[in-house]
Amino acid sequence: xxxxxxxxxxxxxxxxxxxxxxxxxxxxxxxxxxxxxxxxxxxxxxxxxxxxxxxxxxxxxxxxxxxxxxxxxxxxxxxxxxxxxxxxxxxxxxxxxxxxxxxxxxxxxxxxxxxxxxxxxxxxxxxxxxxxxxxxxxxxxxxxxxxxxxxxxxxxxxxxxxxxxxxxxxxxxxxxxxxxxxxxxxxxxxxxxxxxxxxxxxxxxxxxxxxxxxxxxxxxxxxxxxxxxxxxxxxxxxxxxxxxxxxxxxxxxxxxxxxxxxxxxxxxxxxxxxxxxxxxxxxxxxxxxxxxxxxxxxxxxxxxxxxxxxxxxxxxxxxxxxxxxxxxxxxxxxxxxxxxxxxxxxxxxxxxxxxxxxxxxxxxxxxxxxxxxxxxxxxxxxxxxxxxxxxxxxxxxxxxxxxxxxxxxxxxxxxxxxxxxxxxxxxxxxxxxxxxxxxxxxxxxxxxxxxxxxxxxxxxxxxxxxxxxxxxxxxxxxxxxxxxxxxxxxxxxxxxxxxxxxxxxxxxxxxxxxxxxxxxxxxxxxxxxxxxxxxxxxxxxxxxxxxxxxxxxxxxxxxxxxxxxxxxxxxxxxxxxxx
Numbered sequence: 001x002x003x004x005x006x007x008x009x010x011x012x013x014x015x016x017x018x019x020x021x022x023x024x025x026x027x028x029x030x031x032x033x034x035x036x037x038x039x040x041x042x043x044x045x046x047x048x049x050x051x052x053x054x055x056x057x058x059x060x061x062x063x064x065x066x067x068x069x070x071x072x073x074x075x076x077x078x079x080x081x082x083x084x085x086x087x088x089x090x091x092x093x094x095x096x097x098x099x100x101x102x103x104x105x106x107x108x109x110x111x112x113x114x115x116x117x118x119x120x121x122x123x124x125x126x127x128x129x130x131x132x133x134x135x136x137x138x139x140x141x142x143x144x145x146x147x148x149x150x151x152x153x154x155x156x157x158x159x160x161x162x163x164x165x166x167x168x169x170x171x172x173x174x175x176x177x178x179x180x181x182x183x184x185x186x187x188x189x190x191x192x193x194x195x196x197x198x199x200x201x202x203x204x205x206x207x208x209x210x211x212x213x214x215x216x217x218x219x220x221x222x223x224x225x226x227x228x229x230x231x232x233x234x235x236x237x238x239x240x241x242x243x244x245x246x247x248x249x250x251x252x253x254x255x256x257x258x259x260x261x262x263x264x265x266x267x268x269x270x271x272x273x274x275x276x277x278x279x280x281x282x283x284x285x286x287x288x289x290x291x292x293x294x295x296x297x298x299x300x301x302x303x304x305x306x307x308x309x310x311x312x313x314x315x316x317x318x319x320x321x322x323x324x325x326x327x328x329x330x331x332x333x334x335x336x337x338x339x340x341x342x343x344x345x346x347x348x349x350x351x352x353x354x355x356x357x358x359x360x361x362x363x364x365x366x367x368x369x370x371x372x373x374x375x376x377x378x379x380x381x382x383x384x385x386x387x388x389x390x391x392x393x394x395x396x397x398x399x400x401x402x403x404x405x406x407x408x409x410x411x412x413x414x415x416x417x418x419x420x421x422x423x424x425x426x427x428x429x430x431x432x433x434x435x436x437x438x439x440x441x442x443x444x445x446x447x448x449x450x451x452x453x454x455x456x457x458x459x460x461x462x463x464x465x466x467x468x469x470x471x472x473x474x475x476x477x478x479x480x481x482x483x484x485x486x487x488x489x490x491x492x493x494x495x496x497x498x499x500x501x502x503x504x505x506x507x508x509x510x511x512x513x514x515x516x517x518x519x520x521x522x523x524x525x526x527x528x529x530x531x532x533x534x535x536x537x538x539x540x541x542x543x544x545x546x547x548x549x550x551x552x553x554x555x556x557x558x559x560x561x562x563x564x565x566x567x568x569x570x571x572x573x574x575x576x577x578x579x
Contacts, residue, residue, distance in 0.1 A: 001511075002504045004106045008083045009050070012039050012097055015084075016054045019076040028072050034058045048088060048096025055093035066093030101489035104497060107504045108488050111559045119506040119566055123514065124165030130348050131157040132265075133360035134254070135172040138246045139183040140208050142253055142415040144394045145362050148440065150415070151431035152391055153360040154259045155519040158570045160358075163514040168262045168354070171254070172344060175243060176268040177337050182206060184235035187242055190215035191234070195224045214242040253416050258424060258572040270343045275351070276335055279343040279379065280328055288378045294331035298338070301325055303374040307383070326371065342375045349381050356385050358517070363392045363437070389517045391436045398444045422447045425573045429456035432523045432571065450579075455527050459564060460576055462530035466561040467577040469542055473554065478543070480554045487548045491556060495536040499556065502532045503563055519571075526567045533560045 001009075016037065023029040037054035055070035062069055070093040077087055083103040088096045111118050133153025136142045154169065161167045174180075186206040192199050194215055201207065218226075218241050226234045247264075254261065270276045280296070283289050288299045301323045308318050328339040348357045361368070369390070373383035396403040396413060403413065418427060426447040433455060434440045452458045470480060491500065506525065513521040542553045565575040 001508045002107065002110060002506075004083075004103065004110050005504050008099070008103060009039050011082045011084070012050055012052060015077045015079070015082065016052060016073060016095070018078065019073045020054075020058075022076045023072045026076075028076075029062050029064070029069065032061060034061050042096065047090055047094075049099040050097040051090075052095050052097075053093075055095060059093075069093065070095050101492070102485065104491060104500045105485045105488035107500050108483075108491075108555060108559055109485070111503060111563065112555070115562065116566060118563060119510055120162050120164070121507050121511060122164040123511045124160065124163050126164065126166050127355040128168070128353070129157075129160050129165045129356045129358060130168050130170055130352070130354040131160065131358045131360070132170040132172055132348075133157075134259075135174070136250065137174045137179050138243055138250060139179050139186075139206055140210050140246070142250065143412055144396065144415070144418070144442075145391070147257075147415045147418055147427065148394050148431045149360045149362065149391045150254070150257055150259055151428045152389065152436050152519060154257075155428070155432050155522070155571050156358070156360070156389065156513075156517065158572075159510055159513045159519050159522060162510045162570060165514070169260070170348075171250075171261045171264045173247065173264055173266050173268075174337075175247075175266055176271050177335070177340060180239060180243075183242070184239045186211045187215050187218075187238040188231065188235045191219060191226060191238060194219050195227050197227075210246075214238070214245065217245075218242070253419070256419055256424070257415070258428065265344070265347075267340055267344065270340055270347065271335070275347055276340055276343040279346050280335070280339060282346075282380075283328070283342075283375075283378055286378060286380075289328060295327050296329035298326045298328050298342075298375070298378075300371055300374060303378050304370055307370075307374055307377060338371070338375075341372065342379065345372060345376060345386060346379050346381065349376065349385055350379065354385075356387065358387045358389060360389045360391055360436075363390050366390055387517065389436050392439045394431075395439075395441050396444060397441045403444065425460070426454070426456050428571055429459075429523060429573050432519045435518050435520050455523065456573060457579075459526045459530045459568065460574070461579055462533050463561055463564045463568070463575045464577055464579040465537070466533070466557045466564075469557055470554065470561075471577075473543060476543075478550065480558065481551060483548075483551050483555050487552045488555065490546075490549045490552045493536075493540050495532075495539045496553075496556065499532045499536045499560065502529060503559055506563060506567075522567060522570065526564060526571075529560065529564060529567075533557075533564075 020029060020034055024031050034054075035057045037052050037057050039050055039052050042048055042051045055073060056066040058069060059066045067089060070089045074087045074089055074095060079085060079087070083099055083106075084097045085100040086098040088098070090096055114120075131153055134142070134146050134150045136146045157167045157169050182205060186201065189199055189201045189205065190212050193201075194212075215238065218238060226237055229237070251264075280289070283298060284296075288303065290297050290299065304321075304323050305315075305318055309315070326338050327336050328342075329335050345357060348354050365388075369388045372388075373386055376383045376386055396418075422444060430442060430447055431440075446454055448454075450457050452461070473480070491497070509521050509525045513519050536556070540553060542550065542557060544550050544553070568575040
């Protein structure tokens with residue numbers, strides 16, 4: 001939390017302890033140990049800025065009514081030299097503390113001194129975290145699920161960075177396995193059709209326009225020579241030609257989306273480098289595999305049952321889950337995607353030694369979470385080091401109606417389609433306005449609307465309005481300068497105090513977002529900060545005659561501007577100076 005806020009709360013604890021000990025020395029309270037107490041912010045600030053239950057939790061220890069204890073503590077508490085100027089007793093024995101003007105001045109000093117680093121903390125203590133997100137199959141264009149997952153993953157990685165973690169962003173390229181075989185088959189059939197063959201594309205193949213485009217590009221460049229090659233050679237050539245093009249398009253789309261990955265990790269490298277075989281051998285040596293029907297199976301039932309029983313679940317509960325074992329190596333000798341996924345997560349947590357791995361998956365993968373955690377345990381890795389952020393589906397809405405079709409392809413709208421139609425600021429911000437696990441309607445009309453109804457516009461407008469205020473004052477020769485503590489203590493209006501208090505909560509908001517895997521807490525903070533600022537602006541004129549008060553309010557405006565800019569930068573959303 002803010003240094004000033006932390007200092008204030010610690011002062012209350014020290015005040016209470018000192019008052020109790022003084023009362024005990026004077027015989028007003030009996031000697032002996034006293035119980036721990038809490039310090040909280042009341043729901044209604046009229047009841048105080050902070051409140052403690054110290055009197056109530058110690059009623060038994062002191063053998064006195066809570067209110068009597070509270071009165072003794074309040075009488076013996078020494079407020080001089082603290083952030084508090086008044087104590088009141090309320091209800092059955094709550095002790096309420098009221099903040100002095102110095103506290104609010106110190107919050108502003110803290111924000112100004114921290115500058116761009118305000119809101120950052122050492123909560124994560126530099127632990128290394130790998131955040132893997134989007135990771136779409138390179139067999140076609142990225143879709144709306146990737147759009148939401150991209151915004152969530154990138155913004156959550158930024159939240160972790162601000163919370164004091166060492167973060168690496170990663171894209172897992174599925175360039176091996178069944179999807180690549182299907183990709184090759186689909187390209188092959190389309191290529192043969194373009195070369196005049198009367199051949200049907202199987203139902204379970206890739207039917208997108210992009211497959212036809214890739215096959216046509218190859219034919220345009222190299223002609224029909226592949227028709228003379230074997231099926232295996234033809235498919236290999238088409239995949240080797242098309243896959244890099246698809247990956248290049250993915251990188252281009254991610255660049256457009258303002259996502260910069262530290263690593264694009266190839267699944268194929270696990271196969272070629274021997275890590276996949278090494279991982280399967282490790283599971284076999286641990287007794288977690290068996291052979292059946294020519295395939296190698298992983299004992300998922302056994303591993304998950306053991307974990308669930310350790311969590312206190314009953315066998316009856318486990319039976320209802322209808323757990324199944326999983327194939328690692330098919331009868332044809334090909335490894336499954338699950339096998340490669342185990343090797344990949346082992347690579348992150350054991351080989352590259354990340355303290356934590358966070359995966360952003362679509363909600364349809366929810367059944368895969370427990371299996372993967374169990375597989376980590378089977379590999380000798382603490383499953384709690386792996387966290388999964390499940391991202392629910394998105395519906396595009398225009399004029400109140402669900403949008404299903406793309407003008408270009410007649411198919412589902414792709415990520416690139418969306419980014420070409422809607423400002424990227426709006427896409428990144430709005431996708432982070434809801435908790436990841438909640439279904440979301442993305443309103444295309446709202447995303448382009450320039451009004452206070454559009455959350456990102458509302459936040460950007462607050463930033464631009466402050467820039468405009470400062471520019472106008474500068475034109476009048478009223479330059480901003482550093483304020484004294486006495487000048488900042490002139491900020492006594494309710495809207496000023498509430499705005500300062502709200503700014504002071506940023507660090508806690510960011511830590512909460514990191515702990516709860518929910519970057520929406522940060523976007524909500526930005527919207528609420530804009531609301532608090534507009535209330536202040538409407539009720540407290542900045543350009544007043546009193547130079548000291550004007551400078552104090554200008555300084556508060558600068559604090560809001562810099563805090564808003566920091567949040568928008570975290571989200572990779574522009575902070576315009578004019579709108």
